[in-house]
Amino acid sequence: ELASRVREFHGDGATRDGREVQLLANVGDGDGARSAAEANAMGVGLFRTEFCFLDQPEEPSIDQQVEAYKAVLEAFPGKKVVVRTLDAGADKPLPFLTDASEANPALGVRAYRTSRRDPEVLDHQLEALARAEADTEANVWVMAPMISTAEEAQAFVDKARSYGLRTAGMMIEVPSAAIMADKMFEHAEFASIGTNDLTQYVMAADRLLSSLADLSTAWQPAVLRLIKSACDGAAPHGRPVGVCGEAAADPALAVVLVGLGVASLSMTARALPDVDAVLKSVDFADCQRLAQLAIDSPTAEEARSAVRSGLPVLE
Numbered sequence: 001e002l003a004s005r006v007r008e009f010h011g012d013g014a015t016r017d018g019r020e021v022q023l024l025a026n027v028g029d030g031d032g033a034r035s036a037a038e039a040n041a042m043g044v045g046l047f048r049t050e051f052c053f054l055d056q057p058e059e060p061s062i063d064q065q066v067e068a069y070k071a072v073l074e075a076f077p078g079k080k081v082v083v084r085t086l087d088a089g090a091d092k093p094l095p096f097l098t099d100a101s102e103a104n105p106a107l108g109v110r111a112y113r114t115s116r117r118d119p120e121v122l123d124h125q126l127e128a129l130a131r132a133e134a135d136t137e138a139n140v141w142v143m144a145p146m147i148s149t150a151e152e153a154q155a156f157v158d159k160a161r162s163y164g165l166r167t168a169g170m171m172i173e174v175p176s177a178a179i180m181a182d183k184m185f186e187h188a189e190f191a192s193i194g195t196n197d198l199t200q201y202v203m204a205a206d207r208l209l210s211s212l213a214d215l216s217t218a219w220q221p222a223v224l225r226l227i228k229s230a231c232d233g234a235a236p237h238g239r240p241v242g243v244c245g246e247a248a249a250d251p252a253l254a255v256v257l258v259g260l261g262v263a264s265l266s267m268t269a270r271a272l273p274d275v276d277a278v279l280k281s282v283d284f285a286d287c288q289r290l291a292q293l294a295i296d297s298p299t300a301e302e303a304r305s306a307v308r309s310g311l312p313v314l315e
């Protein structure tokens with residue numbers, strides 16, 4: 001592991017040879033955003049808006065939403081804040097939006113899919129977000145969770161733009177979206193890969209079951225190959241791809257993600273200094289070489305040990 005001396009991140013994420021990697025924070029409310037700003041996060045890569053309303057029985061009013069979103073945006077004036085629309089369902093049920101009686105909630109009407117049944121909830125949220133952006137100096141990028149098809153990507157982006165939100169994209173966390181990335185980026189202006197759900201769905205292993213932890217890791221080469229597919233689909237369109245799942249907080253995996261073409265990594269603010277230190281120890285060409293080693297490994301364990309032994313800073 002990295003030497004345990006106190007380390008700080010100075011808001012300048014990059015490889016040793018100067019390829020910029022935006023190091024961003026995952027936040028769930030204004031308090032989280034303020035502490036991420038103190039930790040010098042370069043912006044927010046994932047604002048989990050559902051965290052603001054987890055204990056609410058009813059849909060929050062538009063005014064209440066504007067206040068909740070402004071609390072986060074105000075912590076990052078002039079900076080990029082990626083706001084995710086409500087990701088309700090499965091591990092994050094919202095009583096006003098999800099159906100507790102579904103047999104398989106992880107595969108059910110969750111996240112963006114709830115707008116099939118309750119389109120007005122998404123409309124209200126986009127309206128609140130546009131108002132919050134207008135009242136602050138933040139640069140809002142809005143994205144929807146669990147987009148599965150290019151039609152959904154297009155419908156979401158069109159709807160976000162109709163509310164005046166200028167930068168609209170999607171999460172890539174369903175395998176179909178990674179496989180079809182070239183088509184997704186005809187609509188989405190950016191994407192953020194949610195490695196927690198992407199891993200759950202490609203490995204068919206419940207992310208909440210610790211007994212399946214060996215399967216539930218983004219070191220699985222099958223997961224890495226899907227991340228590569230997402231990056232390769234974005235490149236011809238010149239669209240940026242980030243990662244906002246737990247994988248971004250693992251310094252050795254962060255090197256692999258950058259090598260695959262990921263431009264931003266969003267993580268718990270605590271992880272920023274270690275990820276930064278490891279990226280600053282390698283050139284971009286090293287990231288690419290280590291990413292290839294990981295992709296070519298037959299198992300997660302071999303991918304991890306091949307990459308870690310190529311990173312002397314971790315010895």
Ligand code: PEP
Nearest residue numbers: 173194195196197244245
């Ligand atoms: C993910 O799925 O990786 C992700 C970032 O979103 P969440 O953990 O909130 O589902």
Ligand code: MG
Nearest residue numbers: 173194196197
């Ligand atoms: Mg997810």
